[in-house]
Amino acid sequence: MTAAQPLDSAQAEALRTEEPEVPGLPLKRARVLVVDDDERNLLAIKNVIEDLAEIETAVSGDEALRYLLKGEFAVILLDVFMPGMDGYETAQIIRQREQTKRIPIVFLSAVNKEKEHLMRGYAMGAVDYVFKPVEPVVLRSKVNVFVDLFTMTREIKRKAEQEQKLLDANLRANAERLRIEQALRVAEQRQAAIIQSLPIILYLEVANGMPRVPQFVGGNFAAVTGFPFSALDESPTLWSDRLPFC
Numbered sequence: 001m002t003a004a005q006p007l008d009s010a011q012a013e014a015l016r017t018e019e020p021e022v023p024g025l026p027l028k029r030a031r032v033l034v035v036d037d038d039e040r041n042l043l044a045i046k047n048v049i050e051d052l053a054e055i056e057t058a059v060s061g062d063e064a065l066r067y068l069l070k071g072e073f074a075v076i077l078l079d080v081f082m083p084g085m086d087g088y089e090t091a092q093i094i095r096q097r098e099q100t101k102r103i104p105i106v107f108l109s110a111v112n113k114e115k116e117h118l119m120r121g122y123a124m125g126a127v128d129y130v131f132k133p134v135e136p137v138v139l140r141s142k143v144n145v146f147v148d149l150f151t152m153t154r155e156i157k158r159k160a161e162q163e164q165k166l167l168d169a170n171l172r173a174n175a176e177r178l179r180i181e182q183a184l185r186v187a188e189q190r191q192a193a194i195i196q197s198l199p200i201i202l203y204l205e206v207a208n209g210m211p212r213v214p215q216f217v218g219g220n221f222a223a224v225t226g227f228p229f230s231a232l233d234e235s236p237t238l239w240s241d242r243l244p245f246c
Contacts, residue, residue: 061085074150
């Protein structure tokens, strides 16, 4: 068996060709990766499940690992015995990589149904086995479960991202509203301070009322007139005597 050489960041980025999902558009079909060194097996398996998902095929563990850098897969159907890197070693590397460690792996095997071999496969990260010759109904049933789970999980994730975007937009809108309200309060306080500092007062009085006494006064009455507003109660003519008459 030969170990796969890890890719550096530049190589990995160059292989990431899958386009991101576009909000508001239907989600792309789930993808399934089938790995087998026998082209006939790949063709047979693809014919059985191609209506369930987009199928990618690889003839070796090395090719499979490169495919896994090109986006997400709902499940990997992985042949146990292949020349070079076998299925067990490929599965182990898949489980060691952060971006692929959660992809379900179903082993394909024509032999070794003994418990020790099955346990080794599960220890390497497999979630299930399919034995050759493949029974189409069984294979479709197993793949369909993982495709449905993947599609549902991806939809939940997309909705959560959309809700988070709405929440972020609301938070930004609220922050902007608070900023504007604060700016208005500051402007009102500045305006009030300016008016308070001016030697004027605003007042209302009853039309043709006698004596002429203001009903409402805005501003510093005492600073402008030299006497408190309460003095008008004691001497109503105090106000009218100081008003200019035309």
